[in-house]
Amino acid sequence: MKLSEVKPKSKCRIIKISGSGNISRRLLDMGCNRGAEIEVIKVAPLGDPIDIIIKGYHLTLRKNEAKDIEVEMI
């Protein structure tokens, strides 16, 4: 499934990152590599972006970018 579909308070693991060069490069720079574990924390008050924990820190990204991250639930 896609990261954008994961409900808050649940954990998942990255399987694959698709998306254009710039976005996937940026995601990699921020620690979103294959196998990295993600905990989705919350959605912003207006419904977008989302707040996740990855590699022990809080990262926020738009659902549009989260669509490019393929994950499996753990």
Added chain:
Amino acid sequence: MKKKEMTIALAGNPNSGKTTIFNNITGARQHVGNYPGVTVEKKYGDITYKGYRINVVDLPGTYSLTAYSQDEVVARDYIINEKPDIVVDIIDSSNLERNLYLTTQLIELEVPLVLVFNMSDMVEASGKTIDIKILSDLLNAPIIKTVGHKNQGTEDLLDAAIKLKEDRYNKKIKIKYGEEIENEIEKISKLIESKNILSGRLSSKWIALKLLEQDKKVIGQVKKETGTVYLEIEQEVGRSIEHLKNILRDDPVTIIAESRYGFISGALAEIHSETGTDKVSISEKIDQVFTNRILGLPIFGLLMWLLFQLVFKVGAYPMDWIDIGFSKLGDLFTRIIPEGLIRSLVVDGIIGGVGGVIIFTPNIILLFLCIAILEDSGYMARVAFIMDRLMHKIGLHGKSFIPMLIGFGCTIPAYMGARILENRKDRLTTMHVNTFMSCGARLPVYILLAGAFFPQIAGNVIFSIYVIGIIVAILMAKFLRATRFKGESAPFVMELPPYRIPTFKGILIHTWERTWLYLKKAGTIILAISIIMWILFTFPMIGENFSQDYDGEIALLEQSFESNEITEEEYEISITEVEAMMGAERLAYSVAGRTGRFVEPVFKPLGFDWKLAVASISGIAAKEIVVSTLGTLYSIQEADEESESLMENISKEYNPLIGYNFMLFTLLYFPCMAGMAVFKREAGWKEMWFQIGYTMLLAWVVSFIVFQIGRIFI
């Protein structure tokens, strides 16, 4: 003995406490400039320590050294081209895994590296331990523990840098990317070496790695420096990438990045002794409230309201003092300089003009104080988190909200506030539409005109102008995003750093350096423009060419007063009237007045006569001056926005349509010369002229349509 020199560059992730360390090292001895050709701030300073004169450069905070953002390009180019003696990598100890990603790329660059594990107290408090000795061996670089906000470890850092320089320690380590990738790197680097090109500056292995990563900057450079040979290299790289994609079933970019993370987790696995207690930190607790689904927005609204109140309400007091100060200064010079041109130049031109700019200093100081607190505390990232949905819809970024809000107070700090946006397109779009947030200086114009033409519904009319401004800003942001600043907007992938208590020193330095930039740069340009504006409004002088014999009239009045034919009160009123009429004629005779008449045909289709044209021109100096110019033109001395005689005069001369249209025009054309001076500083000449040009065109077109359609109904 001559001091030995050395240069150290501070690299590190944003929010790693890099700037605090920089402040600790250099203290007040620091300077801010720009990297050539870009708007990235360059901070540097120096210190004398143990016989060395150490130059310290604070590189932009980056997560990586790919050519993804301007900051990354600047940081990498500095390290490659300027070859600092030592690169100090500041690392947030509580977030090793991600922070070390940058470190792996510094290792790839083979620069002499000192690692600084900052905020080590946080890690210790959470019960974790890091075996620095083993990690130091694994990464082949000295590791120093620091606590930036307590200024601990600063000397250790400098000692380590000096020791590393003196030892010329040069044992290299390798990041392992896996056999397949390494084979390809080997092939490409051999090819580069065999052609005997690009030798010396960078290792051919690094170039090969970057070519495999399809790094645009490096490709461009190699192309430029290798000429015809490049084709051969390009083919080889293309073959390698295809080959890797085939056997690894993934992009080399991804594989290389993952190898770096693999290297990091390998190293951390050997040293990290985690204690399993995953306590909810204070920062998390704060965020449970501050970015709460329900409470998040009201709290944000409240904080923005407080910010606005602080910047403009509290700022109003020192502004008053500055205002009084400058008028006292004006009075003083009026007394010491005899009446004439010099006095007029000094008092009206220089003191009036420069004073009109200095007066915004309290706003600027308070605004940057607030921004520094918001940034250093970590809340700024939450602002983006909360507002991004809304701002993204109109083509801007979550963080654009703050400069837009500030624009209602004064456009100048708003332009400067746009610095919080890292992406150039976001920043420029935000700046270009900011002017439509009605600033405080436009309010007097609205008050005068709404009071004159719509006395019953003045409040609603003014409100409608504010709303129109917001709508225009939204439309123009969308328009600029679709045309001039087209292209992929920056992906919104941003760290939400833990909340921290900002350091006093950090905030003061932050506020001061930005305020100083405003005073220095804007001040010099504005002095020049003030003098030019004064010349335009003063020359040519009318001399004896008045249409009436005013001197004779004054003499007559004096006579009648002395012979007690009129009372003192009547005398004063009459003299004021005559002087006002003289002032109006003088203005009409000047270059500004003539320009007004000359450009009248351009303004005619908007319903404006030459007087409104002159008033608009004077508004270039500062929008509130429109009011006093109208006063002069309508021969009313000491006119302000509540002057009833001025309202009466203009409401007789124009119809409400023209009045409303003039408000629109005042709203839409660029804010003021001080604003443009700051715009130039922030974005360069080209963008400044674009701002001036497109806002004038927009103002004209909108006013034209409103007048031409409106008059059908009148």
